Amino acid sequence: MKTEVRRSVCPYDCPDTCGLKIELVEGRAVRVAGDSEHPFTRGSLCPKMAHYERTVYSSERVLHPLIRSGEKGSGQFRTVTWDEAIVCIADHWKELITGYGAETILPFSYAGTMGLVQRNCGESFFHRLGASRLARTICSSAKGYGWSSVMGETLAPHPDEIKKSDLIILWGTNALATNLHLVHNVREAKMRGAVVWLVDTYETPTAKIADNFVCVRPGCDGALALGIMHILVREGLQNQTFLNEYVQGFEDFRAECLPEFPRTKSVRLQELRLVSLKR
Ligand code: SF4
Known part of the structure; x- marks a missing residue:
């Protein structure tokens, strides 16, 4: 039996474009695995592509046009030819265009x-x-x-920049499920001593790689962001050079959204840490 391995990339609409190694036996894919030589995805695939051979050869794949033959929701369809399908659609559209x-x-x-x-x-x-x-x-x-x-x-920031970061805030992203390859870089940064915070509305699996988790009520993270910005500005921790060179409208934003509050013990910077669950 002729066995070979071919390289490809994931065809989904996903910017990671994972490198694939596809094992073929007699021209038929029997295994789809990540390509460990791909520099960014490093051999890991998300569940959509792992075992993609099962999807390709699945008996449930729709390979021909179908027309519903029963009531809506009945799940009843009949297979038609492409010519029949095109005539059916074209006739209906002509009627719609003429009428409306x-x-x-x-x-x-x-x-x-x-x-x-x-x-x-x-x-x-x-x-x-x-x-x-x-x-x-x-x-x-x-x-x-x-x-x-x-x-x-x-x-966007280049994902590799994360490796050089000392503080990483994963805000509203369950990266372990939806941004798998970023996690490699987060782990590398952690090995260098970076601290990882997670902000989300519930403790997602990504909390496992975070040092601190801030649980916000749904829709409230805008208030948290404003609070953090307020404290950064009040404590003079903002990067003013960056703001001057690259940011438009910061002074308007500051006047509108970051009013001066007197410093009180209850809103000092270190108080912010109290809302996190120290892991
Ligand atoms: S993460 Fe999943 S969907 Fe995205 S490119 Fe990789 S295998 Fe494809």
């Missing part, structure tokens, strides 16, 4: 397991059709606009 205009059609999709070409190629079709336009990826658009309004064109 092309904007009655709203394309709704995101990236999934697509590359950039597959992800974007449908857009010109829908533009030509005159369909409604939608900022796709409804969930991450809000995050994207929020980030760019504060950070401009800056993509």
